[in-house]
Amino acid sequence: MESGEHENRKAFEEVTTKNVKTGVDYSTDTRKLFRELEKKVEILEGIVRNQNTTIEQFRLQLAGVQTKLFSGGTD
Secondary structure, X not given: OHHHXXXXXXXXXHHHHHHHHHHHHHHHHHHXXXXXXXXXXXXXXXXXXXXXXXXXXXXXXXXXHHHHHHOOOOO
C-alpha cells in the first residue's frame, strides 16, 4: 500500500507543480501584454492630444477667416 501512496503523492506533486507553473506563466504573459497595451494607450493619448491641438489651431484660423468674410472684407 505504501508504494501506491508514494506513486499517488508523486503524481499529485507533479500535477500541482505543473498547475503552479502554468499559473505563473499565465500571469507573466498577462503582465507583459498589459505593459504593451499601456504603452500603446500612452502613444494613442499623445496622438489624440496632438490632433486636438491641430483642430484647435484650425478653429482659430477658421474664426479669423469667418470674421473677415462676414465683415465684408477680403483684405
